[in-house]
Amino acid sequence: MNRYDEDTERTFAALPPAHGRGFAHTWWGQAWLRALEDTALDSQQLKTGRRLARAGAVGAVSVRPGRITAVVQDRDRTAHRADVLLEELDREQWDRLLDMAIERAGHVAALLDREMPPHLVEDAAAAGVELLPGMGDLEPECDCGAWDHCGHTAALCYQVARLLDQDPFVLLLIRGRGERALLDELQARSATPAPTEEPTEPEGVDAAEAYATGGILPPPPTPPELPAEPGVPPSLDTETPPGPGVDPVALHCLAARTAAEAHRLLAEALRPGTEQQSPEEELTFGQDAVRLAAGAHEPAVANRLADGSGRDREGLARATRAWRLGGVAALSVLEEEWTVPADVLARARAALESAWDEDERPSLRASGNRWTVVGAPAQLRLGRDGRWWPYRREGGCWLPAGAACQDPATALASVEPALGEEPA
Template sequence: MLSRCPGVPAEEVFRDATCEPLPELQPPPARPGSPYVMDGHQATGIDAQGLELLIADAAARAHRMLTSALPGDETVTEDLWRDSVRIAASHQDEEIFSRLCTGTGRLPMELNFAVRAWKFGGEAGLDVLERMWLPPKKALDQALSSLHAEWDGSNPLYLRVWGNRITADGLDVQIRLGTGGLWYPYAREHGAWWPCGPTEQLAYAALQSALASSPGMR
């Protein structure tokens, strides 16, 4: 059996200790460092393009995580799929896109949907694309009232609510409410709902943005 040592109370140890103040927190750099480029000798026997991409992305991710760790900022959730979407949205390269599809096991159409959502709304936009939730009834009632009140189309506006999504029947447009209180415009293309514009504070502004982007309204 182990014997118990009496020890020294922490209060007694630190009673007379003097602690120097921590150095002032410096702001993060405005942007990540310059991307690293490998020369021919260093690239022998390895995938130079893939490694350069990973190095550049690691710098961008580190910068974003440093910024998000500062007081008042939200921590960014990271996982393989969201990382892949972010990389695909940042690098317009067919080979990179193909490799990301293979690495995540997703179809090109799925990654295309996700990339467009990320470009318009970042991680929150991707969440709106992939997840439905039930907003407070008051928020939906206010949105519906404003949509009907401000509608100036020649035909009546028929709206259908499903979770956080409001669809304008017959117009091939939809708006989705994010958990942060912003509205995301969507338009139907080839039988699927695509993100089609940046976020809006007001439901009617998001509806107008969706109508402007809808193939059927062009």
């Protein structure tokens, strides 16, 4: 047994029933549930899975690389073995992930505090490693014979979301590394300096030879490596006074945001499969002002962006809060109230009907694409892409309370403290 096999299986005792509460409160737990809910073809099976998980019908959960397993009992006490598979990272992907973690000590510290920092997932993705599952990544297997996600595999996924809330190392174990082996590997890499290569003479072709060979050219160079961090703008702190109309603070902020955006675009371009992706739509003036404000820390810059985008400071703060949760889509949901077409409205109402058991369903009052919980400062907003966004009323204004979800009950769980319940 090598050091990667020492803690490659963990078993978690059955969790108590979770009546009237959501299954994921962390952003990474909600991302896990989105991978399930975006994939399942039968919303009724998701509802059954939520009901079984809330009732405590999921037994002890076994977690090991590539697979989670539990026995789930139906209402008639019939037991079924449910498995959900998630592809392990290969050796090369783990090497890239560990090298990246060594360069960012804060990532390791956050994991030890049982937190999954967003920058860890973003940096891993930039290195070509997808930590969180995406649509279609959670593959179900159940002895009930279902070929897609059934109530038993859905219940298992909902229960694992609660485990992920408590310990993100559960996700890393499913991806192939136990906590002890992972920390040992990080320690070993930290103690061993990377070998330095002797400089070599640059290879090239004599210009006269290249010209003589006509159309025969050497192959293009390999793509560049993605820099670990965006570039740092040059310092503008000089003894020379700025020219008329030049604001050094605003100029420095614009340069820093441009460097960050260039780094993000390069990461997207270097990611495998980019050639099949559709180009992003160009931002409007108002959207771009919010994007810049999301990275601005100087009050004077925020004031200029608020004035230039036609918002006051409070309005810009609400807009940047939405932007950080979901970019253009979240900003649109914040600022637009629209009439839902009849066919979309029918699907929305069906989703609301199936999201809760009848005795747990909150009373909702509809207005356009917004459903407000009667008697509570909580609201659901339907995006044009069919996802539900949670909102909470604070200080007389509706504010985004979390990321979007396919399931309205999961979205509304983000606003649970506003509904008078104790957070888990």
